[in-house]
Amino acid sequence: MSVMDKLKQMLKGHEDKAGQGIDKAGDYVDGKTQGKYSSQVDTAQDRMKQQLGGTDREQPPEQPPQR
Numbered sequence: 767m768s769v770m771d772k773l774k775q776m777l778k779g780h781e782d783k784a785g786q787g788i789d790k791a792g793d794y795v796d797g798k799t800q801g802k803y804s805s806q807v808d809t810a811q812d813r814m815k816q817q818l819g820g821t822d823r824e825q826p827p828e829q830p831p832q833r
Contacts, residue, residue, distance in 0.1 A: 781819040
């Protein structure tokens with residue numbers, strides 16, 4: 767059993783709390799780096815939420831406005 771499988775088992779039923787923790791950790795890193803790596807932090811947050819079942823699910827890429 768991999769570490770990710772063990773984490774998923776532990777977090778089962780508490781996905782919302784896991785998502786909140788991921789958001790809080792990302793905000794902490796953004797604060798410490800003064801937002802220099804915010805896009806990378808956002809990507810990491812999204813991927814962690816996908817794997818651990820956080821509150822945000824995979825979202826479609828943003829589309830540019832149609833003219």
